[in-house]
Amino acid sequence: MKEQKRRAGAPAGNQNGVGHGRPPNCGYANDELLVLGDELLLWMQQIDENGTEVVHLSEWYSASKHIPRSQWKSIIQRDCFLPYYEKALNWLGVKLLKNKNLPVAYGSRFLGIYFSEIREYERAVMKEKIDYELAQKISYESQLSEPDRFFKELRQGIQEMSVQRVVKEQQASGD
Numbered sequence: 001m002k003e004q005k006r007r008a009g010a011p012a013g014n015q016n017g018v019g020h021g022r023p024p025n026c027g028y029a030n031d032e033l034l035v036l037g038d039e040l041l042l043w044m045q046q047i048d049e050n051g052t053e054v055v056h057l058s059e060w061y062s063a064s065k066h067i068p069r070s071q072w073k074s075i076i077q078r079d080c081f082l083p084y085y086e087k088a089l090n091w092l093g094v095k096l097l098k099n100k101n102l103p104v105a106y107g108s109r110f111l112g113i114y115f116s117e118i119r120e121y122e123r124a125v126m127k128e129k130i131d132y133e134l135a136q137k138i139s140y141e142s143q144l145s146e147p148d149r150f151f152k153e154l155r156q157g158i159q160e161m162s163v164q165r166v167v168k169e170q171q172a173s174g175d
Contacts, residue, residue: 027071030080036065037084044091054095057088
């Protein structure tokens with residue numbers, strides 16, 4: 001394979017150079033991340049044994065370990081820590097499913113966080129719905145004759161002008 005050269009003027013580690021830049025630095029070496037992952041799983045076991053209710057992993061990394069969110073985001077992207085993180089997410093997701101006291105609004109949000117398959121499915125359904133509605137709109141507009149399109153655009157223009165007039169009147173009366 002032919003080796004690419006870094007672009008002239010692009011500093012080493014720059015995304016414009018070869019290899020799309022260096023990975024984010026989380027401040028921990030790989031062996032430290034493995035210890036951190038073990039500590040995370042140990043914490044999860046302890047709260048499970050104690051019966052403590054935990055809603056989010058930030059209770060561990062922020063409150064217990066004092067790791068800032070920006071640093072946490074780069075930690076969870078590291079290959080050596082990712083298995084620990086995914087195991088903790090799945091464990092916490094199952095724990096939340098078993099918790100009958102979790103409000104419905106929280107439940108749907110947290111399920112999307114802890115179970116990526118649910119989030120991916122919801123996004124696929126939403127995309128399919130948008131694509132269907134767009135296809136229907138394109139089909140409808142392609143059936144319109146030229147005068148129909150003209151009158152439709154005219155109606156939209158009149159509606160926009162009346163909305164603008166109402167907004168101006170409200171602004172004038174509010175001053």
